[in-house]
Amino acid sequence: TSLAVAAVAGSLGKESFAGHRVLRCVPRTADATVALGQIAETFPLTDWWLPPAAAGRPVDVRVSNEDTSLTRQLYATDSNCTVLIKDLQQLIDTENHPALRGGEASRGRRQANDPWTWGYHEYDEIIRHFTEDIVPKFDRIASTFTIGKSYEGRDQVVVRISGGEHKVNSNGTAVPNANPGFWMEALIHSREWITGAAMYWVIEAILEGYGSDPTITKVVNEMDLYFLLVTNPDGYVFTLENRMWRKTRAPTAGSTCMGTDPNRNWDFHWCEVGASTNPCTDTFCGPSPASAQEVAQVQKFVGEHGNIAAFIDFHAYSQLWLTAWGYTDELPPRDDYELQQSCAKAATDALTSVHRTRYTYGPVSTTIYPAAGSSLDWAYGVHDIKLAFGPEGRDTGQYGFILPWTEIVPSGQENLAAVLATAEFALRTRESEQ
Numbered sequence: 001t002s003l004a005v006a007a008v009a010g011s012l013g014k015e016s017f018a019g020h021r022v023l024r025c026v027p028r029t030a031d032a033t034v035a036l037g038q039i040a041e042t043f044p045l046t047d048w049w050l051p052p053a054a055a056g057r058p059v060d061v062r063v064s065n066e067d068t069s070l071t072r073q074l075y076a077t078d079s080n081c082t083v084l085i086k087d088l089q090q091l092i093d094t095e096n097h098p099a100l101r102g103g104e105a106s107r108g109r110r111q112a113n114d115p116w117t118w119g120y121h122e123y124d125e126i127i128r129h130f131t132e133d134i135v136p137k138f139d140r141i142a143s144t145f146t147i148g149k150s151y152e153g154r155d156q157v158v159v160r161i162s163g164g165e166h167k168v169n170s171n172g173t174a175v176p177n178a179n180p181g182f183w184m185e186a187l188i189h190s191r192e193w194i195t196g197a198a199m200y201w202v203i204e205a206i207l208e209g210y211g212s213d214p215t216i217t218k219v220v221n222e223m224d225l226y227f228l229l230v231t232n233p234d235g236y237v238f239t240l241e242n243r244m245w246r247k248t249r250a251p252t253a254g255s256t257c258m259g260t261d262p263n264r265n266w267d268f269h270w271c272e273v274g275a276s277t278n279p280c281t282d283t284f285c286g287p288s289p290a291s292a293q294e295v296a297q298v299q300k301f302v303g304e305h306g307n308i309a310a311f312i313d314f315h316a317y318s319q320l321w322l323t324a325w326g327y328t329d330e331l332p333p334r335d336d337y338e339l340q341q342s343c344a345k346a347a348t349d350a351l352t353s354v355h356r357t358r359y360t361y362g363p364v365s366t367t368i369y370p371a372a373g374s375s376l377d378w379a380y381g382v383h384d385i386k387l388a389f390g391p392e393g394r395d396t397g398q399y400g401f402i403l404p405w406t407e408i409v410p411s412g413q414e415n416l417a418a419v420l421a422t423a424e425f426a427l428r429t430r431e432s433e434q
Contacts, residue, residue, distance in 0.1 A: 015242040017092060019065045022049060022085035024058050024397060025074050032078040033057075039073050044281050046070060047244060049400055050318070051274075053369035060084060060397060062244070084397050091402040092243050095193075096120050100405075117201045117412065119405050120193050123237050126200070126229055127157050135159060138207045141220055145174045147228070148297035151250040154233035156297055159203055161210075163221035173301065177224050180309035180430055182423055183302055185228035188262050188294075188313060188375065189246045190235030194393055194403040194411055195314035201412025202419060203227050219423040223309070231313075232262050232294055244401070246282050248292050255279035260286035263313070264371065265295045266378035269327035274371035285373050298375070303383060309426040311379040311388040312419070317400050318368060318392040319359045321348045321418070324380045326364035326390075327372035336386050343387050343425045350421035351414040357394065364390065387426050391418070 027033040036052035036059050046067070049060035059079070063071055075081050085091060093101075097119030104122045116129060135142045143166040146155040160166060164177030186195040206225070209216035219225070230236050234249035247259030257280035264275035267289035271277065275285035290296040302308055323340040324332050331337050344361035351359055364371055379388035394403055394411050403411075 015244070017062075017088040017243065020062055020088040021064075021083055022060055022062050022088065022397075022400060023071065023074060023081055024060050024084040025077065025079040025081040026058050027052065027055050027077065027079045029078055030055050035077040036074070036079065039070070039077070042073075043070050044276065044278060047282065051369055054366075057369075058397065060400065062088065085400065085402075088402065091399060091404075095402050095404055097405040117197070117204060118408060120197050120408075122240065123154065123230055123233055126196070127155065130159055130200075130203070130229060131157065134204065134207065138210070141210055142207055143168075143174075145172055147173060147301045148293065150233040150294050151248060151292075152234040152237075154230075154237070156231065156233065156294060157229050158301075159227045159229060161203070161206055161220055161225040161227070162223065164224055174226070176305050176307055179222055179224040180426065181224040181226060181305050181307050182310045182312075182419075182426065183226045183228075183305075183308050183379075184312045184314070184419070185231045185298065185375070186314045187229075187236050188231040189315060190232045190239050191244055191246050191401050192314075192316040192393075193239070193401070194316050194407065196230060196236075197405075197408045198393065198411035198415050199227060199314060200229075201409060202416045205412065205416050215420050215424070219420055219427075222427055223423055224307075225423075228298065231298065234294075235259065235262075247284065248294060250292065252279040252284070252287060257284075260284055260292045262292050262295050263315075263375060264373040265290060265292045266373050266375050267299060268373065268378040268381040270373040272327050272372040274326065274365075274369060275373055283371075289373070295375075299378070302379065302385075308379070308383065308385050309387060309430060310422050311376065311385045312422065313375040313390045314393065314415070315390055316393045316403065317395055317397065319357065319394060319396055320367055320392040321351075321359050321361035322364045322367055322376065322390040322392065323361065324363060324377055324388065326370065326374045326377050329363070329365045329370070331363065332380070336380075339386055339429065343422060343429075344389065346421045346425050347389070347391075347418040350417040354414045354417050355410050357410075357414055359391075368392065387422065387429070389422070391415075 047062040100119040164179045167175040186199040264285040270289040271285035348359040376388040376390040379385040
């Protein structure tokens with residue numbers, strides 16, 4: 001059994017995905033895209049991994065053996081439909097490192113050649129690992145703090161890496177130092193496990209490379225790096241019961257359905273497009289902007305910092321490096337747009353140079369699908385953080401959200417290259433402005 005299964009073995013609430021498949025339909029025409037969109041509206045509670053957007057852009061949807069009507073309708077459109085994943089539960093069962101498939105408690109002593117970063121870990125273990133094992137070893141350049149608690153009372157813990165000062169205020173939150181800030185966050189969508197695991201590899205690589213790797217040393221000395229370890233803690237914990245859970249876990253008044261899509265809840269052009277007002281859907285935008293405290297707390301910290309030069313919210317999957325805007329297909333002002341595309345090119349060129357993994361970069365709305373109320377639109381639109389990105393990591397659909405543990409390290413290596421390229425670009429941009 002997998003970590004996800006074994007961690008709650010014997011609990012009646014365990015969601016099984018036996019017999020679930022993921023279909024990919026690529027619409028051949030605009031009419032086929034419209035037809036798929038109408039099907040998506042007819043089946044709003046279905047798990048659309050990639051919703052209909054444009055001709056030629058894949059539509060990925062999870063279906064069970066019972067979903068015969070939906071499957072029939074998909075195949076009836078003028079689309080090229082194929083089975084992307086034959087047996088979702090089989091992927092879930094073998095997703096994690098063998099030593100972790102019995103849950104965190106089964107781990108015993110890891111082998112020396114079996115690093116912590118090689119597996120997917122539970123929330124409590126992630127927080128313990130960084131606050132107790134890792135950051136204290138590098139206390140000259142690293143510290144941790146919390147920006148607040150989730151709805152269910154779990155800390156949103158941030159690892160800060162900087163050659164500058166590490167002061168905190170009376171409530172324990174970091175005080176900005178003189179260096180420009182770089183904010184990064186993972187697991188805002190809780191089922192996108194790779195986003196956290198790859199980022200943890202990046203954190204450890206930066207800490208270990210400081211003083212020996214010249215690029216890492218320069219970036220750490222000249223920037224104030226922030227890594228929010230688990231943006232959506234409650235959702236992430238719940239993925240041990242339902243591996244496909246995406247949203248937060250706060251209730252919505254007047255509905256029995258739980259959770260808000262935290263990446264449709266940011267306070268900028270909230271809920272205008274690509275989001276739902278139905279609390280039972282995966283893209284529910286929440287009752288009001290920043291109603292999810294997990295989002296409001298990031299907004300508060302980033303907004304009050306006042307000197308954030310770059311912002312990355314890590315997602316999966318599709319191998320895209322996304323830029324503003326998501327809420328409209330109009331482009332940002334030309335100078336900003338050219339800056340954003342240049343930085344995205346630098347990041348993806350660096351990423352591709354590691355393992356030849358190919359990424360496409362461009363605005364959210366025209367590259368993947370329209371989506372309002374996202375973090376990157378908010379960072380740029382409200383706080384003029386021009387270098388705000390929402391990358392969609394590995395892969396392009398073979399595993400989708402269930403990326404096996406063997407992909408963690410290569411994903412981390414690629415993300416490190418992209419993060420350092422983005423940091424260097426941000427520093428050069430600052431220098432040219434001064």
